[in-house]
Amino acid sequence: MAQALPLRARDTGRGPAVVLVHGFPLEGSMWNAAADLLAGSCRVVVPDQQGFGASALAGPTTMATYADDLAALLDALEIDRPALLAGLSFGGYVVMEFMRRHPHRLDAVGLIDTRETPDPPDAAANRRAQADRLVAGEPVSIVAEPMLPKMASPDAPESFREHWRRVMCAQSPLGVAAALRAIADRPDSAASLRAFRGRALLVVGEHDAITPVADHERMASFLREPGLHVIPRAGHMAPTEQPEAFAEIVRGFLGV
Numbered sequence: 110m111a112q113a114l115p116l117r118a119r120d121t122g123r124g125p126a127v128v129l130v131h132g133f134p135l136e137g138s139m140w141n142a143a144a145d146l147l148a149g150s151c152r153v154v155v156p157d158q159q160g161f162g163a164s165a166l167a168g169p170t171t172m173a174t175y176a177d178d179l180a181a182l183l184d185a186l187e188i189d190r191p192a193l194l195a196g197l198s199f200g201g202y203v204v205m206e207f208m209r210r211h212p213h214r215l216d217a218v219g220l221i222d223t224r225e226t227p228d229p230p231d232a233a234a235n236r237r238a239q240a241d242r243l244v245a246g247e248p249v250s251i252v253a254e255p256m257l258p259k260m261a262s263p264d265a266p267e268s269f270r271e272h273w274r275r276v277m278c279a280q281s282p283l284g285v286a287a288a289l290r291a292i293a294d295r296p297d298s299a300a301s302l303r304a305f306r307g308r309a310l311l312v313v314g315e316h317d318a319i320t321p322v323a324d325h326e327r328m329a330s331f332l333r334e335p336g337l338h339v340i341p342r343a344g345h346m347a348p349t350e351q352p353e354a355f356a357e358i359v360r361g362f363l364g365v
């Protein structure tokens with residue numbers, strides 16, 4: 110496997126370190142408003158994952174690549190154990206891989222608008238077919254457009270949808286293709302949740318149409334110390350749509 114390049118990351122604020130991992134096909138900027146709010150009481154680290162935003166793709170990826178990229182970023186920033194490592198959807202899949210590969214570096218995880226189950230075979234096949242089309246030169250809109258109606262709550266303003274449509278469609282086709290293959294190959298993480306000894310924060314938008322509230326109730330049943338929060342008037346990008354509510358939940362979880 111190709112050597113990973115250092116991730117580009119935003120690193121702001123002082124206090125307990127909170128690492129926020131973005132969803133698919135997105136970039137770290139989806140956390141901007143929440144990070145601004147949290148930076149008054151925490152050190153907030155927000156990477157662009159490999160192949161997204163300003164972080165270059167180094168080669169084919171698996172979930173292990175994204176998790177090990179995060180470990181290398183923490184090393185570079187001299188963060189041994191973050192107070193909270195949280196990921197949204199695809200970011201959550203990466204956090205669950207990090208739980209398997211680097212458990213000694215975790216005190217608490219945040220599983221945000223995500224799920225522990227793997228793709229059913231037809232969904233995985235669809236992702237691999239989309240990856241092939243991107244590699245053949247088709248635009249990221251073939252992936253983004255079918256997802257967009259499910260990303261925000263029904264009440265989200267058109268400007269919100271338009272902004273994130275532009276961000277999604279501006280991602281690198283090869284970066285998105287690599288992630289599609291890695292996501293299609295991800296394992297079932299139920300056993301990893303059961304084995305986890307730390308605290309877990311689960312957050313979901315009340316209108317999440319991709320990873321609904323029931324997915325988070327099921328994940329909570331596998332965890333030793335879960336805190337489950339449903340954010341009203343939010344969809345699959347709950348921390349982006351309702352950043353104040355998300356920041357308050359994180360501050361309450363960390364006691365800051």
Ligand code: MLT
Pocket residue numbers: 131132133134197198199200292319345
């Ligand atoms: C995401 O928001 O990261 C995606 O919904 C993940 C997925 O497609 O499974």
